[in-house]
Structures are given as C-alpha cells and as structure tokens.
Amino acid sequence: MTYEFSIKTFDELTSVDLYHILKSRSQVFVVEQNCAYQDIDSLDLDCLHFIAHKDEALIGYCRIIAPEFNTMVAHSSVSALGSMSAIGRVLVLPEYRGDGLARAIMIHAIKYCRKKYAKKPIAISAQTYLINFYESLGFVPNGEFYLEDGLEHVNMTLHLLKKVKVEKPGSPVTSILTFLLLVLALSFIAGLVYLML
Incomplete structure (x- = not known):
C-alpha cells in the first residue's frame, strides 16, 4: 500500500483536515x-496532528x-510520566488495517518525538x-490497568536505550590463535636465519 504522512499543528489544519480527523x-x-x-478535548489545540494519507484521503x-x-x-507508577511527550488517538480506518500502517504511523511518530523532544x-x-x-x-507497561470511558487501559512508556560502551576483551580462541601465529612467525624467521648460515 502506498501512503504519505503529514504533520501539522492545530492552526495549520484546514477545516477539511479537521473534519476528517474528527470524523x-x-x-x-x-x-x-x-x-x-x-x-x-483541549489537548487537540496544543498537539501535533500526524496524518496518514492515501490519495489525499x-x-x-x-x-x-x-x-x-x-x-x-x-x-x-512513573511519576515523571507527565514530563515526557505522548502519542495518543492512534487509529487506522478499518478498510486499511492489516497492512502494517499502524506500525508505520507509530514508528514515524516515535522518530518525530525523539528528534523534537531530545530523545526523552x-x-x-x-x-x-x-x-x-x-x-x-x-x-513497557508502568502501572495498573484502569478504566477510561469504560475501556481497560494501561499507561506504557518507551524508554531511550542508552548506549553502553563495552570493552571487548580478547576471547580465549583469539588469544590462542594470536599465540600460534606468533609462534609460526618466529619459527619461520628462525628457519630463514638457519638457512642463511
């Protein structure tokens, strides 16, 4: 399926955009x-609206x-949940489900949040x-299930994976191979010296 994405502030939405979002x-x-x-709700005024389009629909x-x-x-259970960005109202219209569009929307929204909000x-x-x-x-879930408007929900958080610098110690196999190569090189040099005398 071919689709395009756009992201707009509330003020950038046209009346037609807003109609289709709310519909x-x-x-x-x-x-x-x-x-x-x-x-x-009042959050719509301050949100960024991420839209997936197919032929402008x-x-x-x-x-x-x-x-x-x-x-x-x-x-x-995360006290700082309110100090991080959030993604909400994620939807794919029924006739477009099953082709990975929801995953594509989330991946793009996550990338946007990482870029705009300092990888929090x-x-x-x-x-x-x-x-x-x-x-x-x-x-990952971070709290108890709760009812919101009669539907069971749970808060979840996507944490930033920290890069850990790991020192790569030589493995035993590498050490043995290095030692054998050194012995072979020394044997070769010793053989050359013996032949030259």
Whole structure:
C-alpha cells in the first residue's frame, strides 16, 4: 500500500483536515468501540496532528502531545510520566488495517518525538488489547490497568536505550590463535636465519 504522512499543528489544519480527523476519531473510538465519550478535548489545540494519507484521503492518524502539555500522570507508577511527550488517538480506518500502517504511523511518530523532544521517553495510554502491539515497538507497561470511558487501559512508556560502551576483551580462541601465529612467525624467521648460515 502506498501512503504519505503529514504533520501539522492545530492552526495549520484546514477545516477539511479537521473534519476528517474528527470524523475518523468518532468512527473508531466512539462508534466502532461503542463508547460514548468526549473525544474532542483541549489537548487537540496544543498537539501535533500526524496524518496518514492515501490519495489525499485520511486513512490513519495519531496526535503527538508535547511534554509541557502532557497531563498523563494518573494510574501510573512513573511519576515523571507527565514530563515526557505522548502519542495518543492512534487509529487506522478499518478498510486499511492489516497492512502494517499502524506500525508505520507509530514508528514515524516515535522518530518525530525523539528528534523534537531530545530523545526523552515517550508515554502512551494504551487499550489493554493492544499491549502486545505496543510492546513490539519497545513500550513497557508502568502501572495498573484502569478504566477510561469504560475501556481497560494501561499507561506504557518507551524508554531511550542508552548506549553502553563495552570493552571487548580478547576471547580465549583469539588469544590462542594470536599465540600460534606468533609462534609460526618466529619459527619461520628462525628457519630463514638457519638457512642463511
């Protein structure tokens, strides 16, 4: 499947963009999940809106919440959860599921967060049936399950993997081979000296 991505602030969204975002969020999170809740919140104004397009039509979406606007601290064992960026409202329209689009959206959103927010950890509030999917991207649960709008959720965090400098000691096999090469080289030189005398 061929698709393109765009990312926009709320002010950069056209009225048509906003209509399609809200329509798709309502379709997936309210109608499909049979969950009446207030999808539109004040966070939309301060989020970055990440849109997957196919032939200019919205087929997937997520929003990126900057650390200063992330209010995701309840239900978590990580006290600093609110001081990191977050990814939310991740969706793929039903007819486009099963081709890896959700993974592509998340990978692009993660890369964007890493670049924009100084490689800090990233938070999500995941519906529990998606735990394995988010774990496959490196997120780890960090708290108890909780109900949000009647659906079971868990907070998860993607931590930055720290590069560890490991000294590479010579393995026993390498040491033995090095010793044997040294013995052969010395034997060769000794043989040459013997032949020259």
